[in-house]
Amino acid sequence: MIEIEVFMLGTSAAAPTKDRNLSGIAIRYDGKILLMDCGEGTQRQMLRYGLNIYKIEAVFLTHIHGDHVIGLAGLVRTLSLYNRTEKLTIYIPKGYSKALLMLLHFDKPVFKYKIEVIEVERGKVYSDEKVSVKAFRLEHSVKTCGYLLEEKERRRFTEKAKRAGLKGKEFSEIQRKGYLQVNGKRIDIKEVTELILGRKIVYAADTRPVEATVRAGRGADLIIHDASYIEKDKGLARERMHSTAAEAAKIAKKAHAKRLILTHISTRYKETQDNLKEAREIFRNCDVAEDGMKISL
Ligand SMILES: [Zn+2]
Ligand SMILES: [Zn+2]
Structure with missing residues (x-):
């Protein structure tokens, strides 16, 4: 069985803090890395946590908000500087490839490798020998997709x-x-x-709690969910189209997932005991993400 490692590279919402970088998740298996979101500073976070940026096979962006994509502008330049030659594929929700290409090419760089941007909406978007990745629709202030990484049956x-x-x-x-x-x-x-079912990882941010995440996360080994707020600030969660820790926990419970990680934590919470407490009351096997957290499956 191959090892699948999930690294939380950035866990802050909207703005970085001293302890939390902007969104980014690296999933490493079989010598390669799939990157989900790439907030500002993601390439440096990868260096900090011992991840080789040249092993990035593809990047899956949930949506166009700056705190999830701005890091790509720097990352693609570093890869070119160090002579990457393999194509890099970047997935983004439908309608946003033009905006992303503007970000990547704003100063007219000459890349030494091909960058392919593919728009996604629903269904399978990526597949290799070991895993596949499916996109599903979330509910946020702009078009947003969650991703389900599924190990192939063996x-x-x-x-x-x-x-x-x-x-x-x-x-x-x-x-x-x-x-x-x-x-x-x-x-x-x-x-x-005998048939061995593959492991499942779901990433759902930024979003309100939606049924699509429950469906994607059914029996998942791990759900990583937007938990920008806690219940006492639920009005903000609704208004800004995010989730509370309790709402994320309800999704994991409904999906019968094995484990939940709360991420995209608002900068207003310096301590996160309350976030954890309200989620654990609903779904026990839950933690608040921290930068550098590694989950091995
Ligand atoms: Zn965000
Ligand atoms: Zn957003």
Whole structure:
């Protein structure tokens, strides 16, 4: 089983603080990194937490608000300075590629690699050998997408494989073909393996609590949710189209998720005990994100 590591690079809402950078999440697995959001200072946060920016395979932006995208302007220049040659793909909600390209090209740089911007709305947007990423619609003051990263299902050989007489190269052969003739008998892959379901990570920010997140997060190993405010400031959460810690917890509970991380914390909360308390009363396995927090799945 591969290790999937989630690094919280920035956990502050709207403006940075001494302790919290603007939004950014790096998901590392199998030697590559998928970056979700790229607030100002994200590249430096990656350096701080020992993440290699050259391993970034793709960037998934939730929406065009500055606190989620401005860091990309610097990051793409650093990659060019150090001679990246592989294409970089950036995903952004439909209607915003032009604005993003303006940010990336404002001083007419010559990049040594191709930058591809793809607009997304719903459904599968990315896939490689190990994982896929789906976009879903959130509810915020501009068009915003959440992302569901799903590890692909795998098959693991059971005792029956040996009993059936499989050996050596036959293991990879049956995985490739789905069946194999062994000692004159046809064996189906399903007879000698068990299905291992993939792990799921959901990132939902910035947003009001919505059913789409519950659907995407059903049984998820981890939901990372907007929790800009707490209940005593719920009027602000509604007005500015964000969520409270309690609202995020209700989403995780409804989805039967395994773990919840609250992020995008308003600068008004110097301490976050109240944020944690109100969420844990609803959903126990919950933490308030901190910059540099690493979650291994
Ligand atoms: Zn934001
Ligand atoms: Zn926003």
